[in-house]
Amino acid sequence: MKAKEQTLSIFALGGVNEIGKNMYVLQYENDLLIIDCGGKFPDESLLGIDLIIPDISYLEQNKDKIRGLIVTHGHEDHIGGIPYFLKKLNVPIYATRFTLGLIEIKLDEHKLLRETECIQIDAESKLKFEKISVSFFKTNHSIPDCLGIVFHTPEGNVVHTGDFKFDLTPVNNQYSDIHKMAEIGRNGVLALLSESTNAERPGSTPSERIVGEHIEEAFKKAEQKVIVSTFASNVNRVQQVVDASIKTNRKLALLGRSMVNVVSVAIERGYLNVPEGMLVDARDVNELSPEKVTILCTGSQGEPLAALSRLSTASYRDVAILPDDLIILAAGPIPGNERNVTRIIDNLFTLGAKVIYGSGSSSGMHVSGHAYQEELKLMLTLMRPKYFIPIHGEFRMLHHHKVLAESVGVESGHTFIVKNGDVVDIQNGEALQTRKVAAGDIYVDGVGVGDIGDVVLRDRKQLSEDGMLVIVITLSKAERKIVSGPDTISRGFVYNRESEDLIKTVNRLVTNTVTELQEENIHRWNVIKQAIKKSVGQYLFTKTKRKPMILPIIIEI
C-alpha cells in the first residue's frame, strides 16, 4: 500500500551546528512527529536574553499533521522549550515516567498542566499513527529513563539515538539495551540520527560508577560537613552521594530549588532511594554535628544566584561553610562557565574549605554522559544505517562524527551534515537534501517571546559598551530660537570631575549646531537631530574614543 510518490522528510529545527534547543522532525504524508523541544542558554553577546528556543513557524503552518511530541529525556536542551511551544501548539507529549515528572514541573510553573495531554511511555511502548509506527530502546545517559526511538515508516526504519553513552557498569541498573539495538540494526536501518557531543574525543567515557567510588573515598576521609554540587537531574550521581552518606552516617540536606524539585520527583517516582528520616531541612543543619551532614546543592556551573555561589560568599542564610568542610564539585564546567566556577572555588578556599574540583573528569568526580568516539562507532556498527545524519553538536563535532561513520562503513556521500531547517527527503530509498524549511533562534526575554530582534540587541550592545547621552533642547516655534537647554543627561558614559567640562562643551556644540541651522532656515527636526548626533558624536570620539548612543530630544513650543 506504499504510495511511491510519497516522501519521508527528516530535519532539525534546532540542535545542529549548536549545542542546545534540540528539535527534530520526521514527516511522512499526514504524520508529522516531533522529537524533543529544547532550550538553549544564550552566550554573553545576547544581552539580557534569558533563553533561546526554536522557531516553530513550519510546525504552526502544518499543525494539522502533528501527531505528537516525543521526548527522549529530561535535560533542559531537550525539554526547555516545551512551555513556549505549548502556548502556540497544543500537542500530546510522549515521554517516560521520569521525563514526564520534569516536564510537569515546567508545565505547572507556566500554568499549562491541566490543558496538556501527557502520555507516559516506556521502552516497550509502541505508538501507531496513520503511516508511521514508533518503538523505543533503552539508553544510558546522565539522567534516568532515556529512550532511543525507532520510526517504522513505509520507506524504512529511522533511528534517533537521543543522548547516550554506553555504560556497561551502570548505576541503578540504567543499562543500554544493546541486544535490542543489535536487533534493530539486523532488521535494517534506513537512516540514523545520532548525537555528536563528544565526537572529538578519542576512546570511551568512563562509567558513572567510577564517580561513586571517588565520592565514597572522599566521604570516608572527610572530617566535617561534605557539600556536593552537581546537576540535580543526574539522579544516579545523587544516588551515589546518598549511598556514601549512608555509609558514613550522614544526614542529607538539599539546597536550591531545582535540587529540591528534581529529587522530589525522583524519590516519588522510584528513581532515587533515600531511606526514611535521612533528609533534613537546611535550617536544621546547624543543629547537627558537622561530620553527620551532607549537603547536596545546585550551582555547579557557577550560576551567581544558585546555592553554591551563595555558600561561597557566606551569604546563604541557613548554612555556613566552615574551615575543613569538604566541597566536591561533581560536574564539569560547560564551556563559557569556567570563570564563574573558578571564582567560587577561590572563595571556598578563602573560607578555609577543602575543595575537590577539576576540568572534565580529571578530579574523578565527574564523567561525561555523552558517548566518546569508540562508543559512537559502536552505535553506528550496531545500527548499520544506509544514511547517517549526525545531530546534537557544533559543526566540527558533526564533521568528526561523519569521519567516524565512514570509518565503520557508512558509504561516502551517505552522510548529511545539515543546518537547522535543511530537509533530507527520502524517496524510493534514495536520500537528497535540496530544500529548506524556516528555522532560527527565538529569544525569550522575561515574558516576551520573540519580541527582541537585532535592532534591540544592537542598541543594548552600544548602550552596554559606551552608555548614552540624552540631549534635550526646547525651541520656540514662533521665534525660531532656543528657549531652554540644551540639557545633557548621561548614563553609563563617564562619571567624574572631568566629565562636567565634557558635558559643558557638548552643550555649547549643540547650541552652535542648532543656531547655525536656524540661521540657514533649516527647521526640520530630523535634520537638526542628525546634525547634533554628528557633531557631538565626533567630538566625544575624539576626546574619549567612545561612541555613546546620542539621543537628541527637541521640544517645540
Added chain:
Amino acid sequence: MKAKEQTLSIFALGGVNEIGKNMYVLQYENDLLIIDCGGKFPDESLLGIDLIIPDISYLEQNKDKIRGLIVTHGHEDHIGGIPYFLKKLNVPIYATRFTLGLIEIKLDEHKLLRETECIQIDAESKLKFEKISVSFFKTNHSIPDCLGIVFHTPEGNVVHTGDFKFDLTPVNNQYSDIHKMAEIGRNGVLALLSESTNAERPGSTPSERIVGEHIEEAFKKAEQKVIVSTFASNVNRVQQVVDASIKTNRKLALLGRSMVNVVSVAIERGYLNVPEGMLVDARDVNELSPEKVTILCTGSQGEPLAALSRLSTASYRDVAILPDDLIILAAGPIPGNERNVTRIIDNLFTLGAKVIYGSGSSSGMHVSGHAYQEELKLMLTLMRPKYFIPIHGEFRMLHHHKVLAESVGVESGHTFIVKNGDVVDIQNGEALQTRKVAAGDIYVDGVGVGDIGDVVLRDRKQLSEDGMLVIVITLSKAERKIVSGPDTISRGFVYNRESEDLIKTVNRLVTNTVTELQEENIHRWNVIKQAIKKSVGQYLFTKTKRKPMILPIIIEI
C-alpha cells in the same frame, strides 16, 4: 652600617588573587623599586572596559623614592600598564633587549618614547641604589629574554622569579640558569616571590621542543597552505614554524599587526632567525603555489577582529582559506575565550580546511610556559627561602603553591598569602603582615583612565540587559498642567507590533501620575520623576518581566 629600626617592605599592587596586572614593590628606606607594570583584560561583566591597570596612588605619594621600574619579561600582563604608568610617573625602565623592544612599541604608540629613559640590562647586570643592589638570573618562559631578580638588601636577599618554567631542552638556547639559582640559594634567601599560575597542575610542563616536532610532522603531511596561529611573542615557537617552513620549502607571510610588530623586533634584535627572502607580503600569497606558503597569524584566542577570525569568515582581503588548507592553533585558549575559539574552528571546518586544535597541550601544538608543581618545587628547593610569598595567581593557585612550599621545607607560618596592597614588613629577620597600602583596579575605557566607576558600570549593565525608556513631558509653569507629551522613546527594550500598545499605556500612566500629583499641588520635579519611574517601572515589570532604565525628562515652560 645597618639601621636596625629600618624595615624591608614587600607588597603587590597587582598580580595576587588574579591573573594579570602584575606589579610588585620592594622598599627599604629611600629605595623603592617596582617590578613589572602589567595590564589585565576585563571579563564580560566589565562592560565596555578595554583594560585594567593597577592603582598606583601609593607610588604617586612616594614618587621621590622610586629608583626604577624593572621588567622581568615582555608579556602584556607585565608591561601592558606601562604607558598609563609613565603618564603619571616618569621613571627609568630597566629591561632586557627583547623586552625593551616590545615596551618601545607601546611607548611609540603612546608618543612616550622620547621622554622615557630605557636602560638595557641582561642577566649579568648589577644595579646599585642607595641601600639595595640588584642582580639577575636567566629563566625560561614562553617569550625570549626573561629574568629572575635578586634584591640584595641590608635585611637579606629577596628573589623574584618572574614567570618561568624549567625547559631542559630549550629552543634557541633560552636556558634556565640553574647553577646561578643554586648559588643564590646557597648564599641565603630571606624571601622568595615565585609565580603560581600552574600550582594546581601535577608533574612538569613539557618542553617547547615537543611542539616543534609536532609542527614539523604536520608541515610534512600538509598538501596546501599551512596557517599557524600563535602568540606573536612566543618567538621560540615562531622560530620552529620558520624552521618547519624552511624544511618544507615554504615562504612565510605574517598577518596581524602584533605578529608583524613583534616578529620585526625579534628579527632586528637577533632573537629570530629568518633567512633572507623568505618573508613575503600577504598580498603576494595568492601568486604562490599553495604548498609553498606558510602563514603566521594573530587571533589564536578567538579575538573577533584579529586575522584568524577574519580568515575563518572569508573576510580577509588578501588571503582566502581553501579546501585542504591546514590550520594549526598553536596556543591554548585562555579561560573565557573557549567559545570564541570554537566558533572559529567551526567556521574553518565549514570552509573545508583541516584544523589541528585541542585544549591545553592535547593537540601537541601547545605547551604551557608556566612551571607545574614539580618545577615549582625545584625552584623552592634551589632557593631555600626563609619566607615565601606566592605571587601571580588566583587564590586557589597561591593556596596550592603554599602547600607545595611546605612540602619542600618552608616552615609553617612562613608563607604569606597576600592580597594586593598587603605589606609584608621584614625587620631583624622577622616578617609580619599587618598593614596595607592602597591598591585596586583602574579601568581604561578608550582614552579615559579611571573615569569609569561602579555607577557607570551598573548603568551599563542595566542598559545592556533591558534597555531604556526616555519619557519627555512638557509642563506649563503658569497653568500647572501638561502642555505636550508624554512622549516615550525606547532603545534596547522591545521592538515589535505589541510594543506600540505597551508604549501607549506607558504614556497614559505618566499622564495620570502627573495629573494626580498636580491636583495634589505637588510640583517638585524630583517627586514627579520618582512617581513616573515607580508607576511605569511596576507596569513594565508586570507586563514584560524586564526592568529597563526609565529616564523621565520634564520641561517646564
